[in-house]
Amino acid sequence: MIRDLARYFLKTETHPVTVPLSILKSLAVSARFGRLTGVRYNTVLRIRGTFEYGRGDLLGLMSNRLGSAGNPPTEIHVPRGGTLVLGDGVRLAKGVQLYCAGTIRIGNNTFINTCTRIYAFKHIRIGNECGISWNVQILDSNFHYFPGIEITRSVEIGDRVWIGSGAMIMKGVRIGDGSVVAAGSVITKDVPPGCLVAGVPGRIIRENVVWSHDRFD
Ligand SMILES: CC(C)(COP(=O)(O)OP(=O)(O)OC[C@H]1O[C@@H](n2cnc3c(N)ncnc32)[C@H](O)[C@@H]1OP(=O)(O)O)[C@@H](O)C(=O)NCCC(=O)NCCS
DSSP states (O other), X not given: OHHHHHXXXXXXXXXXXXXXXXXXHHHHHHHHHTSOXXXXXXEEEEESSXXXXXXXXXXXXXSEEESOSSSSOEEEEEOTXXXXXXXXXXXXXXXXXXXXXXEEEEOTTXXXXXXXXXXXXXXXXXXXXXXXXXXXXXXXXXXXXXXXXXXXXXXXXXXXXXXXXXXXXXXXXXXXXXXXXXXXXXXXXXXXTTOEEETTTTEEEESSOOOXXXXXX
């Protein structure tokens, strides 16, 4: 029994002992957004624009969970005029950076792993049930000007898309439902639904792919 309990404490990511909350930040966010919300310690929240979020999974005691404990911090920046909408059960691992000068919408139960950066100057939509690995970058802008080149174009990622570690999704790209982006790929063109794309630049290497969130561990 005690051994089981100890195992639970060590293994369960959402236990309050292993995932301390920032009490003050949680209170401040709960008061501002009118609902009980847990903000993990070491989470940077700079919200001047619009911010909406769904229900989270912190022990079922609180309705929401924002951010992640540990270094590097999870950072959520929504400057004035920007919009961030997180669906139910969205999980942001440590080191994730969301910068929303435009709009970022992330669908239900999508998981974004460590140190992934999503920078929106126009619009980035990510669907439901997506698995976005670590060190991924999703950008809807070139950031710098070339004469005659559109600097910013919206990005759309469908439902159940898996993006492998270190991949980059560039401006204007649409990725269809159920597709998989191989690790380290740079995606510059649209990806139809159900395709595996790999390489720099990304090319379709398999169609009618099926993947699942199940892991071996
Ligand atoms: C996309 C992926 C799932 C494909 O795995 P797989 O089905 O076992 O594919 P294979 O290794 O048989 O490779 C199939 C082909 O794609 C190529 N390929 C696979 N991954 C590639 C990549 N990241 N970049 C470029 N080409 C790649 C292979 O070289 C092979 O080419 P070939 O047919 O000409 O020999 C895997 O390569 C991958 O990128 N996994 C992501 C892992 C990850 O980031 N995990 C983090 C936790 S979410």
